[in-house]
Amino acid sequence: MERSVVVVGGGISGLAAAHALASGANPPRITVLESSPRLGGKLAGASLEGIPVDLGAESVLARRPEAVDLIQAVGLGDDLVHPATTSAGLWIGDRIRAIPPTVMGVPTDPKSTVDVLGEDAAAAVAHEPELAAPALTEDVAIGRFVAERMGSAVTDRLVDPLLGGVYAGRAEEISLAAAVPELYAKLKTAPSLLAATSELREIGQRRNTAGAPVFAGIKGGINRLITALETDLLARGVQIQRSTTVRRIRQTADGYELETGPVPAPTFLQADAIVIAVPAAPAARMLADAVPQAATELAAIQYASMAIVTLAVRKADWPSTATGSGFLVPSVEGRTIKASTYSHAKWQWSADAGGDLAVLRCSVGRLGEEYVLQRSDEELTALAAADLRAAVGLQTPVVGSLVTRWGGGLPQYAVGHLDRVDRVEAAVAGQPGLAVCGAAYRGVGIAACVASAGKAASQVQAHLQASTPAGR
Numbered sequence: 001m002e003r004s005v006v007v008v009g010g011g012i013s014g015l016a017a018a019h020a021l022a023s024g025a026n027p028p029r030i031t032v033l034e035s036s037p038r039l040g041g042k043l044a045g046a047s048l049e050g051i052p053v054d055l056g057a058e059s060v061l062a063r064r065p066e067a068v069d070l071i072q073a074v075g076l077g078d079d080l081v082h083p084a085t086t087s088a089g090l091w092i093g094d095r096i097r098a099i100p101p102t103v104m105g106v107p108t109d110p111k112s113t114v115d116v117l118g119e120d121a122a123a124a125v126a127h128e129p130e131l132a133a134p135a136l137t138e139d140v141a142i143g144r145f146v147a148e149r150m151g152s153a154v155t156d157r158l159v160d161p162l163l164g165g166v167y168a169g170r171a172e173e174i175s176l177a178a179a180v181p182e183l184y185a186k187l188k189t190a191p192s193l194l195a196a197t198s199e200l201r202e203i204g205q206r207r208n209t210a211g212a213p214v215f216a217g218i219k220g221g222i223n224r225l226i227t228a229l230e231t232d233l234l235a236r237g238v239q240i241q242r243s244t245t246v247r248r249i250r251q252t253a254d255g256y257e258l259e260t261g262p263v264p265a266p267t268f269l270q271a272d273a274i275v276i277a278v279p280a281a282p283a284a285r286m287l288a289d290a291v292p293q294a295a296t297e298l299a300a301i302q303y304a305s306m307a308i309v310t311l312a313v314r315k316a317d318w319p320s321t322a323t324g325s326g327f328l329v330p331s332v333e334g335r336t337i338k339a340s341t342y343s344h345a346k347w348q349w350s351a352d353a354g355g356d357l358a359v360l361r362c363s364v365g366r367l368g369e370e371y372v373l374q375r376s377d378e379e380l381t382a383l384a385a386a387d388l389r390a391a392v393g394l395q396t397p398v399v400g401s402l403v404t405r406w407g408g409g410l411p412q413y414a415v416g417h418l419d420r421v422d423r424v425e426a427a428v429a430g431q432p433g434l435a436v437c438g439a440a441y442r443g444v445g446i447a448a449c450v451a452s453a454g455k456a457a458s459q460v461q462a463h464l465q466a467s468t469p470a471g472r
Contacts, residue, residue: 003272008258010032013453017277021460035282056409059216075232080216080218084346091327102197104179106197108198113154113158134187136184139176141175142176164338169413175414301417302367302414305370309364314396315354318394325342344360345358357399373407385398429459
């Protein structure tokens with residue numbers, strides 16, 4: 001008798017979990033259930049004026065292997081590319097300024113921060129080692145911790161824009177242990193915050209010397225990974241059902257029962273094991289009966305909404321002074337956009353595909369700013385164009401635009417997040433054959449999601465092997 005696994009969620013985490021199960025030894029019968037009409041979750045693509053564009057994530061962290069390995073495993077290895085430039089700036093005041101050396105926004109060299117912070121604030125950074133050693137014993141909010149030791153200007157102008165680009169959240173509320181675990185670990189014994197960042201910076205420079213690229217993409221867009229995964233999974237016999245919402249999971253004598261379909265006429269599916277790869281809120285609803293402790297913890301995780309405004313302009317009109325890969329915008333600057341990426345400069349494939357047109361992306365909105373996203377597409381496009389005019393002098397009207405809203409798109413890692421995740425995973429582990437994965441747990445990037453999916457698949461596979469009678 002073939003064992004069965006249902007993967008709930010057809011985003012990158014769910015598809016990666018299905019792939020790990022399907023490509024492993026003795027693969028079970030696998031069904032992927034996705035509530036929306038399309039696969040991919042926060043990975044999506046489209047065409048703007050005939051140019052392929054990513055509408056969500058656009059790259060993977062290449063310094064950890066999980067995402068790159070998966071890209072190669074599904075046949076896209078030859079299309080792996082690295083950014084032509086990753087030199088981003090900060091829009092502060094009347095111009096774009098160079099980002100000084102930092103560890104996720106926390107300075108490593110006080111002298112290099114003068115242009116961004118001003119002389120007085122840079123001096124405060126230099127005096128930080130005179131404070132008592134951090135000696136961290138528990139998680140703290142990175143923004144508040146840095147402000148207390150180096151001054152609020154560091155949090156406002158450096159930590160906030162860099163973390164905001166990752167989480168669309170506020171630095172004053174984001175967990176240091178979850179967002180920058182290497183720095184948190186150093187601060188348990190380092191004599192100062194500056195000493196900790198300097199040491200981590202040196203480690204990073206040694207990596208750079210070794211030639212390992214930080215980020216990777218795929219020609220034509222990182223969203224191509226989803227189509228390749230679907231093709232691979234279908235070839236392996238995996239069933240994929242779209243527009244199928246799972247409302248409830250119940251443990252049975254033989255495994256699990258999933259309730260789907262319309263409420264008046266539900267459909268029930270049976271499974272020996274389940275991988276739940278959906279955001280925290282729907283996961284909490286599904287687990288309310290089967291694992292109430294995990295459901296309660298998951299329900300407490302907040303999500304931020306944001307939007308990507310993708311623009312096409314004529315290359316001939318692109319200001320020669322707008323160099324690098326783009327810029328970040330501190331919240332205290334009061335602008336509409338929080339960041340802009342010059343896709344045509346960052347990715348050679350985008351420049352080649354664009355012909356006479358250049359593509360760029362602007363991100364809008366973060367936690368607590370949902371009202372910004374209630375504006376029409378035309379308004380958001382006009383506001384983004386106005387900010388680009390002020391930032392880099394882009395005077396020409398845009399040739400084409402796309403606005404992509406990601407409602408509840410990014411989980412917020414509040415102080416104590418990793419402890420919360422430990423409790424969720426411990427509670428779920430108490431139910432044999434049940435596992436969770438995704439951006440809500442130990443990293444929001446694609447590589448972290450793939451790693452989370454691999455761990456969940458291993459847990460499920462171990463359960464199936466342990467519960468299979470000899471000779472079966």
